[in-house]
Amino acid sequence: MGSVTAQRATSVETGRGDRIASFVAEAGTRDYPSEIIHAAKLALVDYFACAIGGSGDPAARSTKAVAEQWKAPGAAQVIRGGKTNPAMAALVNGTMAHCQDYDDTHIGGAGHISAPVWSAALAVGGHRGSSESAVLSAFITGYEVMAHLGTGGIRGIGRNMQQCGFHPTGVNGVVGAAAASATLLGFDEERSANALSAAATSAAGFVASFGSDSKPYHAGRSAMNGILAADLAAEGFVAAKGLFEVENGMLDALIQDRRAIIPEIDFSDGWELLNNGYKPFACCRATHASITAAHKLTEKVRGRKIARVESKVHYNAPFTAGKTNPQSPLECKFSVPFCIAAALCGYKMVAADFDEPMVWDPAVRAILPKVELKPQREQPQFEAYMDVWLEDGEHLQSETKLFLGHPQNPMSTEQFQAKFMSLVEPSLGGKKAERLFATLMKFDERGALAETMNLVSA
Known part of the structure; x- marks a missing residue:
């Protein structure tokens, strides 16, 4: 660089x-x-x-x-x-x-x-x-x-x-x-x-x-x-x-x-x-614009063989998330190429996806070496421009102008709460998770700090 x-x-x-x-x-x-x-x-x-x-x-x-x-x-x-x-x-x-x-x-x-x-x-x-x-x-x-x-x-x-x-x-x-x-x-x-x-x-x-x-x-x-x-x-x-x-x-x-x-x-x-x-995907922010662009093509590539993928990305993407052959769920979070491949295969890229089955999914692994990043000096992190060439000769394009979770494209209340419940409910249970969410949203009220700590204790 x-x-x-x-x-x-x-x-x-x-x-x-x-x-x-x-x-x-x-x-x-x-x-x-x-x-x-x-x-x-x-x-x-x-x-x-x-x-x-x-x-x-x-x-x-x-x-x-x-x-x-x-x-x-x-x-x-x-x-x-x-x-x-x-x-x-x-x-x-x-x-x-x-x-x-x-x-x-x-x-x-x-x-x-x-x-x-x-x-x-x-x-x-x-x-x-x-x-x-x-x-x-x-x-x-x-x-x-x-x-x-x-x-x-x-x-x-x-x-x-x-x-x-x-x-x-x-x-x-x-x-x-x-x-x-x-x-x-x-x-x-x-x-x-x-x-x-x-x-x-x-x-x-x-x-x-x-x-x-x-x-x-x-x-x-x-x-x-x-x-x-x-x-x-x-x-x-x-x-x-x-x-x-x-x-x-x-x-x-x-x-x-x-x-x-x-x-x-x-x-x-x-x-x-x-x-x-705020993040809708459970991985490095440098991957999000490319994931969003890939998701737009998921249905179009389903069941078809991919020959090559190029994604124009933020200049820092290779520094922070440039791993080309990740070997663990954690490493996959810092691989734009892997996240593109997984998103093209239909993974939602939420926390539950980052586990061994996705890491070693043969369909994902087949696409991974075909992904090439094209860092752009003046391109912001929230944009991505993707080209996908299929083996049958078709050329597909997709772009992200402003990824979800950016202050100018915020997650909805429903998306925000859904993320919260997906992460908290497995640990606290549904009723307790809902109570915690309500308590945090009124944290400026007296007694909320003590109630919060009581709810999150072991």
Whole structure:
């Protein structure tokens, strides 16, 4: 792949770190519009759906086992488990929420925000007995911080981090989690700055981990280390400042050729939470546009032999989901070619599909080596353009202009609830799952936090 030549925006202000710290410190003075509270509750519904749905996955079982072995005392609830201290609960819950790669994504490229940020807000809030409004404020604050640190779209921060081998969820998730924790601890600007900077110096997570237990661990570790950073700041820890500036900080370390266009940090310019996207398919977001295009051709290719498939995809697709011969259900989630082949064979690509029968389906495997990706430099992630040539000579075409789950093409209420029930009902049962959904949708009401934790406990 050729290097990106876009330069950094010349209008970027100095004092980015100060601006972020001020935003966190002022959280207690903000009144949130009703649409933002509603958006936060939707993110919470999706978060719990994904966490409960992933609670039996290997990475979730491993982190939960470690938490149980460490026996750290505390009042923070582990989903489908007991109680422990906030950091350990956030580790387990954040990992769970990202296990199936079914969780929400920020359209601007900042990564999976709810998994680390909701995990931190709920763990700290639950441990401290915080009010529902305080926990919501903590999540919104953490979301906005993490989104601003990773946004910019095609040539922005998050997308370029991925091309350099770094996972935005692992890198900026820890800062978002620290922001949520600092909000609940009522930090002033100085302590907020120390918490955020301590979090930033522990940022990590490699794209090379995708398709393994390490990817969901990025979200859980970010949640845990964000809480740790805030706890350190509460005890007087003084961190190095300047890590969030355009030069000589995180950005120069992670994107060393300065290829990215860095958007200004301006918290008064709308809410990034309204740019949250939700997944109808249980796999890497880079596969979704191509899956949608393939689904449009499913009936036309049924029973016919495919000679060749080409899909014009977002430039980052080969970086994040370019596996050509996946060997496990988890690896398949990070293979655009495999997901195209499976979608052409009629799989819906929901969580239940990603199991051994689909992985080794002979029909899917026959198509897989015939799929070629054509990355397009300026094509957004939500578009795909597909050509399918059949052995009988027919040439089929399909396109996706805006995949489902994008803020401008949102999942319907019925689709959203259906996803929730499909993930939660097998674990909690129908009545309990419906009760949890109703409780989460009224999370701004008193008593909802305690009821939620009671419903999701073991």
